[in-house]
Amino acid sequence: MTVSSRPKCNADDRARSAYPKPRRTCTTDLQVARIEQALTRAAMLVESDDAYLEIFVRLETELEAAKERQSASARAKAMVKGMSQNAIF
Numbered sequence: 218m219t220v221s222s223r224p225k226c227n228a229d230d231r232a233r234s235a236y237p238k239p240r241r242t243c244t245t246d247l248q249v250a251r252i253e254q255a256l257t258r259a260a261m262l263v264e265s266d267d268a269y270l271e272i273f274v275r276l277e278t279e280l281e282a283a284k285e286r287q288s289a290s291a292r293a294k295a296m297v298k299g300m301s302q303n304a305i306f
Contacts, residue, residue: 252276
């Protein structure tokens with residue numbers, strides 16, 4: 218008797234796993250808000266235990282990156298809006 222801890226899958230399961238669902242993306246505003254909230258929680262954890270300092274620093278870095286994406290997105294939209302206003306059709 219063979220004991221296997223992994224469940225067996227059939228061909229249908231393998232076919233489904235070959236095409237995973239696309240990752241849901243958040244708007245940059247939502248990303249910034251969620252990271253800020255997580256950063257606040259991490260700060261409270263760091264206050265009681267320095268073991269959470271790495272998480273706090275990583276969240277700070279992610280927040281800066283999200284704000285940069287937000288800024289870049291706003292600049293791109295403004296550029297397109299300016300181009301469409303100056304375009305002659």
